[in-house]
Amino acid sequence: MNHDLQKRIEAALKNPQNMGEMPDADSIGTVGNADCGEMLRLWVKFKEDRGRQVIDKATFQSFGCETAIAVASLATELIRGKTREEALALQSEELSGELGPLPPMKIHCAQLVEGALRAALESSADCPPSPPDEPVHPKAASLADKLSESRKGGLRINFLDPAPRP
Ligand code: FES
Numbered sequence: 001m002n003h004d005l006q007k008r009i010e011a012a013l014k015n016p017q018n019m020g021e022m023p024d025a026d027s028i029g030t031v032g033n034a035d036c037g038e039m040l041r042l043w044v045k046f047k048e049d050r051g052r053q054v055i056d057k058a059t060f061q062s063f064g065c066e067t068a069i070a071v072a073s074l075a076t077e078l079i080r081g082k083t084r085e086e087a088l089a090l091q092s093e094e095l096s097g098e099l100g101p102l103p104p105m106k107i108h109c110a111q112l113v114e115g116a117l118r119a120a121l122e123s124s125a126d127c128p129p130s131p132p133d134e135p136v137h138p139k140a141a142s143l144a145d146k147l148s149e150s151r152k153g154g155l156r157i158n159f160l161d162p163a164p165r166p
Contacts, residue, residue: 008099017077018059029119031049031158033112038064040072042116055079055087061114067109071096075113086119115160
């Protein structure tokens, strides 16, 4: 990884935005990468804005590398105020925004964030935003809680397609 990119990632990690679970989220997406073992969960809350449903806030938790955390921090800021469709149109390069182009070995880190966002937004199509004070997922567990739970059905993780090897 080049020195400039490493510095930008370190800067993003010094003050990561939107980390943590969101108990009153409208939708949740969890993805994993079987190759590197990283996982990321993203929570999304919508609000009404001039007749449109837009993303009010998004938060994340990650058992991921520094790059995935930096991208998730930037991406959760970037999608604020966007409609579901506008956010779904964003590609991983756009989500990693200020970090600039990622080297081939780190592209999948941004794709992990994109995958979690897609999982959350696609699940939100099935369950439209709830009225205030009535969350769709009233007890959204943290990623760690869900992983340590041993219940029937288990945690639904969307595994991303393996990235092509350079
Ligand atoms: Fe796999 Fe970053 S190394 S998500």
